[in-house]
Amino acid sequence: MNEQSMNRSLKNRHLQMISLGGIIGSCYFLGAGxxxxxxxxxIILSYLFGGAIVLxxxxxxxxxxxxxxISGSFVTYARENISSTxxxxxxxxxxxxxMAYVPSEMIAAGIIMNNFVPAVSQLWWAILFGLLVTVINLFHVDNFxxxxxxLSMxxxxxxxxxxxxxxLIVCGLVGDQGYLGAKVLLSQGGFAPQGYWPIVLTMVIILVNFQGTEIIGLAAGECKDPAKSIPIAVR
Incomplete structure (x- = not known):
């Protein structure tokens, strides 16, 4: 796509909220659990290590x-700086x-919504959210x-x-268990109840949860002022 065909309608606030909200999805909550x-x-170490890699x-x-x-982002960068292959x-x-991640997000959303509205099956929730996401992605770039x-807000x-x-729950202000502090946090085997190897293994899930940050690069071609917007959004 050449430069003249780009609309460049994404504002600075759009890109910032896309960068913050882009990684928050239904799989984020289920995967974190x-x-x-x-x-x-x-798990805090897994998030720190995973976050450092993504950063x-x-x-x-x-x-x-x-x-x-440009709109081609890292695919174009790879072609120009490494090889077409x-x-x-x-x-x-x-x-x-x-292709694998979006349906999994829809299924995860269906699982979550089914807990709130059991009368509607997970399948129909997944289809509904899939259609909604499709419609939003058909919007003109500024409306998108x-x-x-x-949505990110x-x-x-x-x-x-x-x-x-x-x-509030930890402080005992919500619920009837009183002040909890760190007694639940550290009473089930300590800081690493199953050893430190799971910290490495769960980083796979953590990095999947960070998926969406790269959208900043894809959106660069539609930014009004990439030199100003992109560094702020990445930080």
């Missing part, structure tokens, strides 16, 4: 995206990745950015709310 079950409180990759991608903000592999691997902005607000409720 599984990872915590396996590693216990030591290093994103800093490199940001350098390229600012220097050359490598770019072909990267492109198809990324396509297969999302606006919808992503507000909702997801971030939900996470902040969960953290707030968790803090």
């Amino acid at each position: 599984y990872a915590i079950e396996q590693a216990g409180p030591a 290093c990759v994103m800093l490199c991608l940001a350098e390229l995206a600012v220097a050359k903000p 490598w770019a072909c592999g990267v492109g198809w691997a990324y396509w297969l990745n999302w 950015g606006e919808s992503e902005f507000w 909702i997801k971030i607000a939900a996470l902040v709310g969960f953290c707030g409720v968790a803090g």
Whole structure:
């Protein structure tokens, strides 16, 4: 796609919220639960290590995206700087990745919603969310950015709310168990109840949960001011 065909309608706030909310999905919550079950409180180390890896990759991608903000992103970068064969592999691997990941997100959303509305099966919830995601992705780029902005705001607000409720439970202000402190956190085998190997194993799940950060690079070609927006969004 040449430069003249790009709309460049994504604003700075759009890209920032896409970067924050892009990784928060239904699989994020279910995957986090599984990872915590396996590693216990030591899961914080998995998130720190996984986050460090993603940060290093994103800093490199940001350098390229600012220097050359194009729609092809890392596939084009791979073709120009490595080889066409490598770019072909990267492109198809990324396509297969999302072909598997998006349906898993829809299924995860169906599982979560089925807990709230048991009368509607997981399948119908998954189909509904799949259609909704498809419709949003057909929006014009500026409308897409606006919808992503507000949806990301909702997801971030939900996470902040969960953290707030968790803090109240720990302090004994919610529930009838009184002040909990760290006695539940460390009473089931300590900081790493199953040893430290699960910290490494759960990083696979952690890195999957971080999926979506690379969308910043894909959106670079549609940014009004990539040199300003992309570094802020990556940080």
